[in-house]
Amino acid sequence: MLRVLPDPAPSVTERQSLSDGPADVDTESLEVATVRERTSVVSQVVTLVAVVVPAAGILSAAGLLWGVAFRPLDLVLGLVLYVLTGLGITVGYHRYFTHRSFEAVGAVKIALAVLGAMTLQGPVTQWVTDHRKHHARSDSEGDPHSPHLAGDGIVGAVKGLWHAHVGWMFTTKGMERGAAYGRDLFEDRTIRLIDRLYLVWVVLSVGVPFLVGYAVTGSVDRGVEAMVWAGLVRIFAFEHATFAVNSICHTFGRRTYDARDQSRNNWFVALLTFGEGWHNNHHAFPRSARHGLALAQVDVSWMVIRLLERCRLVRNVKLPTTAQISRVPRVEVASA
Numbered sequence: 001m002l003r004v005l006p007d008p009a010p011s012v013t014e015r016q017s018l019s020d021g022p023a024d025v026d027t028e029s030l031e032v033a034t035v036r037e038r039t040s041v042v043s044q045v046v047t048l049v050a051v052v053v054p055a056a057g058i059l060s061a062a063g064l065l066w067g068v069a070f071r072p073l074d075l076v077l078g079l080v081l082y083v084l085t086g087l088g089i090t091v092g093y094h095r096y097f098t099h100r101s102f103e104a105v106g107a108v109k110i111a112l113a114v115l116g117a118m119t120l121q122g123p124v125t126q127w128v129t130d131h132r133k134h135h136a137r138s139d140s141e142g143d144p145h146s147p148h149l150a151g152d153g154i155v156g157a158v159k160g161l162w163h164a165h166v167g168w169m170f171t172t173k174g175m176e177r178g179a180a181y182g183r184d185l186f187e188d189r190t191i192r193l194i195d196r197l198y199l200v201w202v203v204l205s206v207g208v209p210f211l212v213g214y215a216v217t218g219s220v221d222r223g224v225e226a227m228v229w230a231g232l233v234r235i236f237a238f239e240h241a242t243f244a245v246n247s248i249c250h251t252f253g254r255r256t257y258d259a260r261d262q263s264r265n266n267w268f269v270a271l272l273t274f275g276e277g278w279h280n281n282h283h284a285f286p287r288s289a290r291h292g293l294a295l296a297q298v299d300v301s302w303m304v305i306r307l308l309e310r311c312r313l314v315r316n317v318k319l320p321t322t323a324q325i326s327r328v329p330r331v332e333v334a335s336a
């Protein structure tokens, strides 16, 4: 049974401090710029519409089709795959591969890389290099997906949010010198192989729900139905939940720490992304394995890491020391 740790903030005693680890992933020391303190109301309204409308569309379609072309098997399979592949991104691509927040045994490393690839968010090396660059240049020139670099006014707000949510993938994704941000991954032969097999993981991501649907019901039609809901719709849902970390969590929510960028803590995104929505905390302490630093900030990915640690599958889990937490200034400025 998973549980949230009782301590309101991570303590230091038996854990690794954030300064431990390979220097080549230490994006904290790279230069970042200060941007304006507040985002615009227009920007927030556009974001809200962009998030709510597609989700409402899917939910109404699911309701209308329930019992006809959307059934319990599709729902359960979709939820299971959403959680497993989603953790591949949050625990795997993000906290393990990008920030090296813990060390993992080989089987866990491979499983996380494959599950992450099954979200169709790209090979792990590309994801990691883009994300390390995001931290290095957060909300300043060079950030691959900041919503704050497209100018002022309504046009700038709309363009910025579009760019941060999905537009950046058509322009700046993977365009930088990947090796500079991902030498550890480029030198890892296992990761090179998993990256080369990326299309296999893509096919598995839609093929597994089809095969399960077909195996359980004996019907090709039900296999296709499971593939649509537990494959395509599930991929779409988690894609946008993840994209929301880039767009919403740099626009909408509360700043607790002065992380020198526009990162925000957003409980709703945290709910959809297993804790990744505590994004202001994360920018303040990028190498921490735990993003939900307060007791009420539920962080499912952290619970999973704790579980894996107890099973001795991961070790050297990194958390900020109390001294490191106290050194980062608090701002407590909500977006307005």
Ligand SMILES: [Zn+2]
Binding pocket: 134, 138, 245, 246, 250, 263, 279, 283
């Ligand atoms: Zn960010």
Ligand SMILES: [Zn+2]
Binding pocket: 094, 098, 099, 131, 135, 282, 286
């Ligand atoms: Zn990060």
